[in-house]
Amino acid sequence: MENLERLAIHTMTTKPWDLPTAVKKYSQAGVGGLGLWRQWLEGRTLETSKALLDDHGIKAVSLVRGGFFPGLTPAERSASLDDNRRALDEAAAIGAPQLVLVCGARPDQSLSENRRQIMEGIAACIDHAASVGVKLSIEPLHPMYADCRSAVNTIGQCNDIIDQLGDAWVGIAADVYHIWWDPNLEQEIRRAGKRILGFHVCDWLTPTQDFLNDRGLMGEGCIDIRGIRQEVEAAGFCGWIEVEIFSSRHWDRDQDAFLSDIITAYKSHV
């Protein structure tokens, strides 16, 4: 029986709850970590948000999300870099050690150009990351998002990027939803080693009804979550385990009951 000391939940998972509600509910349930989506910071100062977390003994384990580097013009790409630097500042202000990067892609330019611009964009953020002490965690996204969400689609690609950029301020957020199918998964997790800074869990449903918002709670689908967890831990990961579920079906439910189910599923399937 797993205790909850490494369990974190993304604010997006319990989307109907605002930040004050989420920190109160998580805290009451014994959940000490939170993956903080930037929308949940709106409407109050960063200091107030940080105080909210601290008052409930909740740690922001990641800020979600930076990235989206590709752009058709230098001005667009420059605006994206500015936004990533702001996100790094926000992460530092709320005490999150990492900014999760959904790297972006545009269907109206080539895959190789998207990938070139991503590399360039991450490289351009490293100095700022170092200056504020926040790591950049590249989250490879499932290949079904390669057209418009991220042209970084495997742990292997992250490793190739980090081989070039160094691992002082760049790492990997490994989400089972995006990587479970990969025939090279085990070897690339081993290759990644301590580069893995985040581990996200949910499940893959059969059939999946929607490209974005039909993820499963752990145990509802076919992903060998515990097996992948063993692999990332064997590679050296010992950080928070972040529950990140986008699900219209679960968002429509009573969120207290859903939170209780998340905790049960975490104990049984992660």
Next chain:
Amino acid sequence: MENLERLAIHTMTTKPWDLPTAVKKYSQAGVGGLGLWRQWLEGRTLETSKALLDDHGIKAVSLVRGGFFPGLTPAERSASLDDNRRALDEAAAIGAPQLVLVCGARPDQSLSENRRQIMEGIAACIDHAASVGVKLSIEPLHPMYADCRSAVNTIGQCNDIIDQLGDAWVGIAADVYHIWWDPNLEQEIRRAGKRILGFHVCDWLTPTQDFLNDRGLMGEGCIDIRGIRQEVEAAGFCGWIEVEIFSSRHWDRDQDAFLSDIITAYKSHV
């Protein structure tokens, strides 16, 4: 300006047309090749179907589809092998040189077990393939189908399988829809070389509305079809180019107009 001598169309692409209609329409349009889905063989003898093709000067370039090897019980897996042998017999009878394998997957058993059963299933079909002179073309499917359609998801995986089973009777059907996102695509196509027995084209739409039936006509989406074609041809492929589009949107249109658009798109984007 490309001529049509290598253009083939899958019967599923113009789904509303039965086989007699499809062969007549394709022939009138100057299309000489057809990817034959097994459902289109129902309701008449194989000899009659073959005569239909011959009378219109149409070549069956592939029979679609075999595979679906995984099963929970030995009896299920054995039934699948029987069906694959029947499919090989059908391919031989209609003069198709290859049977396209959609290898299968079950969400209720592990990915590694699915992959083991696929390897075992393909291996078990090789003798029959040799005896009837029909090749087995493994079609890697997009990772979004790894749960229930195919646990073979990259050209690299196909290469690994063929390294073990030999390439006398086993090859690869490369469909741009399934492989376009792959960061290792170019190197794995080079590695595949003449193992590539089929090349399928369509396009990836943004946004894609449906997991199965929302493919685009070539040019409607973001895939660099011509670039991938150059790679497979540089690797030695010189066979038919098969248009395989599942699209509720296009099936709802007038199929004569759709066929005309297919030919225009083939000339412009393939």
